Amino acid sequence: MLREKSAILAWSALLALLIVGAFGCSRERAPRQPSLVLVTLDTVRADHLGCYGDRDAVTPSLDRLAKEGLRFANVSSAVPLTLPSHTSLLTGLLPPHHGLRNNGAGALRPGTATLATLLAGAGYRTGAFIGAFVLDHRFGLKTGFEVYDDEIERDPKAGNVLEAERPGREVVDRALAWLEKDDGRPFFLWVHLYDAHAPYTPPPAWAARHPGRPYDGEISEVDEQVGRILEALRRRGLDGKTAVAVVADHGEGLGEHGELTHGLLLYEPTLHVPLLLRAPWAVKPRVVETPVSLVDLAPTLAGLLGRPFPGPLDGRDLSRALRSGGEPAPGELYAETRYPATFGWTPLSALRRRDLKYISASRPELYDLRRDPREGTDLLQGPSSSAPEARGFAARLAAIEASAVATAPPLAADAETRAKLASLGYIAGGPGSAGGPASGPSGEAAKGRPIDPKAMVDLFQRFERANERLTSGDARAAVSELEALVAADPANPVFRGKLGAAWREQGAPLKALPFYRQAADAAPRDPEAWYNLASALQEAGRPDEARQAIERALQLDAGRPEAHNTLGIIELGQGNLEQARREFTAATAIDPRDAAAFNNLGNVLREEHKLDDAANAYQRSAALAPRYAEPLNGLGTLEVERDRPREALPLFESALALAPGYHEVRLNQAIAHDLAGDADAALSAYRDFLNRTAGDPKFSEQRRAAQQLLARLEGRIAGGAPAERR
Numbered sequence: 001m002l003r004e005k006s007a008i009l010a011w012s013a014l015l016a017l018l019i020v021g022a023f024g025c026s027r028e029r030a031p032r033q034p035s036l037v038l039v040t041l042d043t044v045r046a047d048h049l050g051c052y053g054d055r056d057a058v059t060p061s062l063d064r065l066a067k068e069g070l071r072f073a074n075v076s077s078a079v080p081l082t083l084p085s086h087t088s089l090l091t092g093l094l095p096p097h098h099g100l101r102n103n104g105a106g107a108l109r110p111g112t113a114t115l116a117t118l119l120a121g122a123g124y125r126t127g128a129f130i131g132a133f134v135l136d137h138r139f140g141l142k143t144g145f146e147v148y149d150d151e152i153e154r155d156p157k158a159g160n161v162l163e164a165e166r167p168g169r170e171v172v173d174r175a176l177a178w179l180e181k182d183d184g185r186p187f188f189l190w191v192h193l194y195d196a197h198a199p200y201t202p203p204p205a206w207a208a209r210h211p212g213r214p215y216d217g218e219i220s221e222v223d224e225q226v227g228r229i230l231e232a233l234r235r236r237g238l239d240g241k242t243a244v245a246v247v248a249d250h251g252e253g254l255g256e257h258g259e260l261t262h263g264l265l266l267y268e269p270t271l272h273v274p275l276l277l278r279a280p281w282a283v284k285p286r287v288v289e290t291p292v293s294l295v296d297l298a299p300t301l302a303g304l305l306g307r308p309f310p311g312p313l314d315g316r317d318l319s320r321a322l323r324s325g326g327e328p329a330p331g332e333l334y335a336e337t338r339y340p341a342t343f344g345w346t347p348l349s350a351l352r353r354r355d356l357k358y359i360s361a362s363r364p365e366l367y368d369l370r371r372d373p374r375e376g377t378d379l380l381q382g383p384s385s386s387a388p389e390a391r392g393f394a395a396r397l398a399a400i401e402a403s404a405v406a407t408a409p410p411l412a413a414d415a416e417t418r419a420k421l422a423s424l425g426y427i428a429g430g431p432g433s434a435g436g437p438a439s440g441p442s443g444e445a446a447k448g449r450p451i452d453p454k455a456m457v458d459l460f461q462r463f464e465r466a467n468e469r470l471t472s473g474d475a476r477a478a479v480s481e482l483e484a485l486v487a488a489d490p491a492n493p494v495f496r497g498k499l500g501a502a503w504r505e506q507g508a509p510l511k512a513l514p515f516y517r518q519a520a521d522a523a524p525r526d527p528e529a530w531y532n533l534a535s536a537l538q539e540a541g542r543p544d545e546a547r548q549a550i551e552r553a554l555q556l557d558a559g560r561p562e563a564h565n566t567l568g569i570i571e572l573g574q575g576n577l578e579q580a581r582r583e584f585t586a587a588t589a590i591d592p593r594d595a596a597a598f599n600n601l602g603n604v605l606r607e608e609h610k611l612d613d614a615a616n617a618y619q620r621s622a623a624l625a626p627r628y629a630e631p632l633n634g635l636g637t638l639e640v641e642r643d644r645p646r647e648a649l650p651l652f653e654s655a656l657a658l659a660p661g662y663h664e665v666r667l668n669q670a671i672a673h674d675l676a677g678d679a680d681a682a683l684s685a686y687r688d689f690l691n692r693t694a695g696d697p698k699f700s701e702q703r704r705a706a707q708q709l710l711a712r713l714e715g716r717i718a719g720g721a722p723a724e725r726r
């Protein structure tokens with residue numbers, strides 16, 4: 001009995017153990033929920049990494065990852081532009097089918113499935129950490145992400161906000177902080193590193209390692225940041241249950257085929273990208289040779305995580321072939337760029353089948369990439385005609401284009417989303433090298449006289465250099481180069497717009513006016529064109545015409561914050577403080593991250609003697625754009641008005657450190673010293689201001705004030721009566 005009892009006890013104990021064991025076992029075996037880390041390296045061409053054969057590269061982290069997983073030897077981007085390519089990469093759709101075909105234009109259609117929506121739906125924690133404004137949440141890739149960290153500081157004075165970026169180091173800092181907040185759910189982390197995008201300014205240590213090759217210095221920096229992510233995974237013991245994919249959105253021309261950067265042409269330097277994939281439970285380390293497309297990535301990653309990607313899709317799920325250790329079946333690889341259409345040139349598309357690659361253009365090309373990886377011998381120009389093959393490619397490309405969805409429609413018109421779309425208008429200076437809005441009616445200029453972009457590479461290079469000069473403050477050189485470009489391609493709307501911008505930058509808005517007028521006449525329904533015209537008219541001192549133009553811009557698109565901002569400046573110029581405040585308030589309500597509008601609002605509030613409200617507005621502006629001198633100057637003037645001149649001095653000091661050419665601050669500084677009773681400092685500050693502004697008509701009024709104040713101070717020092725009474 002006793003034995004029986006103990007046997008029963010033993011049996012039940014065993015049973016309990018078994019149940020526990022079964023639980024334990026089922027936990028082990030339960031559909032695993034591997035996590036996913038996706039790192040996108042902007043503008044990194046494959047052949048500049050060590051693991052892709054560049055012996056001079058310093059890319060140890062990526063090289064190690066390549067050894068630990070799959071290295072895809074032949075991956076092709078579907079489009080050499082950041083926003084369209086990332087959209088393809090996350091949706092598995094080609095640009096004609098997701099609709100985002102240029103940077104800065106449109107938004108992803110609501111309801112489009114992405115890796116993030118798929119994994120969020122499966123209970124994943126999802127976070128995205130973005131390196132550049134070009135992927136701002138307003139363009140729609142935020143869908144499915146619980147956290148979409150795109151807090152990128154914008155320079156309120158920059159011509160092209162699309163180029164605003166932040167260092168990869170900061171992006172990774174924030175991504176790793178998010179990773180630490182583990183809540184037990186599997187996670188999907190996307191990190192976007194923009195550093196390798198032009199301009200190439202690697203940190204000093206990497207610049208020194210790559211003398212004369214700043215692009216490679218940037219790639220080493222990017223590699224270091226990837227290394228930090230991999231190390232964090234290892235330290236947390238996540239290596240075995242986290243898929244890691246590192247991929248570039250497109251490459252970089254670096255002068256090959258005449259292209260310095262990317263977006264204009266469809267040759268391999270900008271299409272051939274690296275792809276490294278580590279998923280230890282599913283794939284053994286090796287090299288995959290079959291050419292595949294970036295659109296294959298999303299369905300393949302989903303397949304490796306055991307979650308089929310919902311269709312219809314352009315990309316293929318390659319996970320079965322990858323798990324089995326075989327090569328995927330070859331597919332056809334499509335690529336396009338509509339960026340040339342912005343310039344009035346023909347857009348391009350390309351199709352690759354095995355080794356043959358066809359590029360559709362006014363003068364189409366056909367290359368055998370195996371024999372001729374540098375695309376130097378166009379088979380359509382050779383003696384043995386490949387014309388029938390070319391016709392097959394052309395027909396297929398035409399069919400793909402015919403299946404294109406309409407350009408992505410604006411987001412739903414509730415106030416917040418409309419506001420986001422509207423703030424696209426920040427692109428005031430016309431598109432830069434990163435790609436601009438598709439404001440030009442694509443292909444329209446090409447209707448009469450098709451212009452093949454590859455015939456325009458010289459002009460395009462000169463344009464890029466002129467743009468660089470303009471950005472670096474050499475407007476005079478930019479003007480003369482752009483005048484030559486306008487003469488060479490008179491119908492090019494971008495050249496004309498940029499010349500207008502260069503004249504404005506040089507302080508000659510009157511000269512900019514004809515170019516902006518032509519642009520507005522050519523595109524009367526383009527709010528951007530009216531906005532540019534209005535800004536130039538306002539600067540040229542023609543407020544009534546400026547008001548007409550800006551009202552036209554607001555009729556076409558009432559939600560443009562920068563149009564409200566400009567209207568506010570016009571109102572202010574005519575002494576209408578209340579209307580000005582209303583416009584600046586509208587601008588900040590539409591885009592709560594518009595540092596310029598907050599600064600302007602601060603100025604009005606100061607004039608209305610609402611000092612606390614003014615201080616709040618300036619502080620918002622300064623927080624949004626820490627490198628912006630104006631709000632610091634504003635805060636300084638508030639201190640002076642509050643009779644605290646000494647508190648103002650460090651603010652003026654900071655403003656000048658940021659903008660040494662902002663001479664108004666020097667006058668304010670002199671006044672603060674004067675009021676604080678520091679005569680010597682005030683004297684030298686007044687004189688400094690007068691010396692620096694000598695002969696500049698822009699400062700004539702302020703110079704008069706400074707001269708009076710200086711004379712009065714000198715009089716006081718001499719112990720006599722104030723100078724003006726003598």
Ligand SMILES: [Zn+2]
Nearest residue numbers: 042043082249
């Ligand atoms: Zn990019």
